[in-house]
Amino acid sequence: MAPMGIRLSPLGVAVFCLLGLGVLYHLYSGFLAGRISLFGLGGEPGGGGAAGPAAAADGGTVDLREMLAVSVLAAVRGGDEVRRVRESNVLHEKSKGKTREGAEDKMTSGDVLSNRKMFYLLKTAFPNVQINTEEHVDAADQEVILWDRKIPEDILKEIATPKEVPAESVTVWIDPLDATQEYTEDLRKYVTTMVCVAVNGKPVLGVIHKPFSEYTAWAMVDGGSNVKARTSYNEKTPRIVVSRSHSGMVKQVALQSFGNQTTIIPAGGAGYKVLALLDVPDKSQEKADLYIHVTYIKKWDICAGNAILKALGGHMTTLSGEEISYTGSDGIEGGLLASIRMNHQALVRKLPDLEKTGHK
Ligand SMILES: Nc1ncnc2c1ncn2[C@@H]1O[C@H](COP(=O)(O)O)[C@@H](OP(=O)(O)O)[C@H]1O
Ligand SMILES: [Mg+2]
Incomplete structure (x- = not known):
């Protein structure tokens, strides 16, 4: 039964509903923004969980052993894209311009797709580190690629303990497809994907992966290596x-x-x-x-x-x-x-x- 003496004006109900929707929108957009900044370009770390950002767990430090593990994975995943595009024979070859000496500086779908995988895998795992990559990263085409934080046995065997360094001292360099010129000529043996981690400008860990022979070399200064x-x-x-x-x-x-x-x-x-x-x-x-x-x-x-x-x-x-x-x-x-x-x-x-x- 409706309470006596109270009249519900249709205008009042509409204003009330709009206000409610406004509050809901505000709360929800804040939540979304939080998710995007977690996985986005250089956003603040937050949350945790299996694939949470490493820097958050340890007050702005990163473990180089974990960085090595994810770098190997990134080089392999990027390499899968490089191989897939080459095997499709649709390279979408373009010129980015000319080198200083006048050679064409080429780019293909292999470079772009490998770059996307490698960059977002590393950025999701280590949102606080500076990543420099050869190809342009399209912020409108973000991809969240979770990493299960598992360090492979061969790395654990060589490097027994974590190696923490301040996240701000790290610069990562990605080459999503080295030997692009040769890639376009189908000279597959020359092609590699590479990740490097420098600490205070000094190169400390490197990964070189050959996608067409599925060989990967990695090494860490004062750490260990799988190559000699x-x-x-x-x-x-x-x-x-x-x-x-x-x-x-x-x-x-x-x-x-x-x-x-x-x-x-x-x-x-x-x-x-x-x-x-x-x-x-x-x-x-x-x-x-x-x-x-x-x-x-x-x-x-x-x-x-x-x-x-x-x-x-x-x-x-x-x-x-x-x-x-x-x-x-x-x-x-x-x-x-x-x-x-x-x-x-x-x-x-x-x-x-x-x-x-x-x-x-
Ligand atoms: N003069 C130059 N200017 C710009 N890039 C150069 C260069 N010489 C070599 N490079 C780059 O260095 C890598 C190795 O070169 P090379 O095969 O000639 O030894 C290639 O990288 P990418 O294939 O990643 O572009 C190539 O483009
Ligand atoms: Mg390249």
């Missing part, structure tokens, strides 16, 4: 692996420094060329004693290889022997020299000064 150096290298007349598509004057530089007996091996991909210096079981992998590059190159191309070489006692420096800092600008100007189990500084002394000789 070969037992011997030819320092006197080295086999030198160099770029086949961004070579500049590298052949002249190599022959001038190490003599005409030197064998030059042109190859695609900076990841492939670092693996050429190591003891890699993959049959499609050529072997070399040194890796030299003379033109400009980007840090996502070289950071993972630098970290792996460093972890195994090798070196990657500019041609004048300077260490490379993996913060700040995207690229390096001074060329590259990579070696392992050799006197690196003695090799540097054999090289000409590129600025003076104009051999870039």
Whole structure:
């Protein structure tokens, strides 16, 4: 029975309902915004759970062992995209512009889709760390890729304890498809996906994955690795692996420094060329004693290889022997020299000064 003396005005009911809807909308949009910031680009960490952000659990620190585990997974998942696109034969090849030397800087669906998987897997697991990646990340096309936080046995076996560092000291470098030029030419053996973690600009862990042979090399400085150096290298007349598509004057530089007996091996991909210096079981992998590059190159191309070489006692420096800092600008100007189990500084002394000789 309706209470006596109270009349419900239709206008009052409508205003009341609208107010109610407003309150509900406010609450719900706040909740949604919270979810988006959790998984979004650089949002504040929150929540927990199996796949919750690592930094939140430990007051702004991240465990490098966990970062290694998720980096391996990211390289493999990115590699699955790279392989899938290549096998579909629909690459949607585009030019991003030209390099300084005038070569086409190419991009394909393989680069874009691999980048999306790798970036969001790492960003979801570690929302507080800086991630620099070769390809543009489309914020309108976000993907939440949960990680189960399981560290694979081979990593646990090599690295027994967690290695915490402040999240703000970390810079991650992703190359979702190294050797894009060769990928478009269907030269599959050169193609890799790479992840590198630098701490205060120093490369500390690297992952290089070959999607077409499903081989993955990883190493952490002062941690462990699943790859090692070969037992011997030819320092006197080295086999030198160099770029086949961004070579500049590298052949002249190599022959001038190490003599005409030197064998030059042109190859695609900076990841492939670092693996050429190591003891890699993959049959499609050529072997070399040194890796030299003379033109400009980007840090996502070289950071993972630098970290792996460093972890195994090798070196990657500019041609004048300077260490490379993996913060700040995207690229390096001074060329590259990579070696392992050799006197690196003695090799540097054999090289000409590129600025003076104009051999870039
Ligand atoms: N002069 C240059 N300018 C820009 N990028 C360069 C470069 N030389 C090499 N690179 C990049 O470094 C990687 C290895 O090069 P190369 O195969 O010639 O040795 C390639 O990366 P991506 O394939 O990821 O673009 C290539 O584009
Ligand atoms: Mg690339």
